[in-house]
Amino acid sequence: MIIARVVGSAVSTVKEGKLVGRKLLVVQKATPENELYGEPFIAVDTVGAGEGELVFVAEGSSARHTEATVDAAVDAAIVGILDSLELNHKTTFRKE
Amino acid sequence: MIIARVVGSAVSTVKEGKLVGRKLLVVQKATPENELYGEPFIAVDTVGAGEGELVFVAEGSSARHTEATVDAAVDAAIVGILDSLELNHKTTFRKE
């Protein structure tokens, strides 16, 4: 799963049936040091993530394997909020 | 799901059986500020999107999880029209 930061949100009135009621967040990939890279995209939130939080995102068919997204036309879902990351025995990120 | 703008349309007479009758639009990835990037590709429209609109596109197997595309050889489907996008508490896009 990619490491990503929640950077915003999206509003969509006209959307495919099974997406109605889903929380659409804008996320951007991040390094373990919480530096952003790549272009933002939209992911369905399944864990109550908030703006600024570092999360991990399941992509592809795996994004449909949550209670909130089952069988929906979703190819990216936030499936966890990161508390901390450790790289080479050094903490690179800790949630405040 | 990627953010994309509808930039055109495609006509195809000879196509795989389950694609007959599907509306084929040309889309291109866009930033949250509605700037285009990447190369255009073809997506099936499932929400009545029009040229120039900012939409989001489900890719891969998730593109088959709409009423219009179920079990079809489709790997990209427009699944929502964007009304607005907010990044870092600033509106970067609003539909006119």
Added chain:
Amino acid sequence: MIIARVVGSAVSTVKEGKLVGRKLLVVQKATPENELYGEPFIAVDTVGAGEGELVFVAEGSSARHTEATVDAAVDAAIVGILDSLELNHKTTFRKE
């Protein structure tokens, strides 16, 4: 689905069982103006496409959702031949 041009063909005697009898074409991605880019790859033809034609290709699991490829180890299938493409209300490609 990506826009691609048929640029050649492949011959393979030794191949996985369900691929026997499948027509293997070499395709390369193309812009809506029919300019090639990226590296060529192999796609199964499901619509009778010929060399030089502009087509669109379904990738991933969706490539198995045609009559010719069902349940086969195929991750790219030509699923339509393009007659024309229109971008920003201008025709960028028309089949001759």
Added chain:
Amino acid sequence: MIIARVVGSAVSTVKEGKLVGRKLLVVQKATPENELYGEPFIAVDTVGAGEGELVFVAEGSSARHTEATVDAAVDAAIVGILDSLELNHKTTFRKE
């Protein structure tokens, strides 16, 4: 499957239901000579891999085809620990 090195670990208290109890490691792609490249991401460990080990990672829906990840929202799983790699008849990596 990509070749990757385990470079760290992730802690996440709030995560999607079926991910509870899964060991989340941070991995980074590696060449057959064990040189890192690309950005780190998170994979579920299914084989007891340890930090510093060279492993191979199944991505996409195949990441759900292990006992530890079946039906979970997982798009990357460590599915083997590499003992050695040989390229052009030369050993490029051997586990110590």
Added chain:
Amino acid sequence: MIIARVVGSAVSTVKEGKLVGRKLLVVQKATPENELYGEPFIAVDTVGAGEGELVFVAEGSSARHTEATVDAAVDAAIVGILDSLELNHKTTFRKE
């Protein structure tokens, strides 16, 4: 399917259950002229491919659609050995 050349092999004692007994080869993408590009990765051989041979590889869920890989955590499988490739009516590769 991507065009690739078999450049080596991998040994892994500790691996996910359904991968036991599978032949793990190291492959690298190749142009139709048999020039290598990209980083090597691991694919399960399903057709008896040997080092140096030009093959084609099914990726993603399609890699599980062979007799040797059904339901295994495999995201890349060699599914055919190339005899020849023709581009723009010129033979770019012929197996010796």
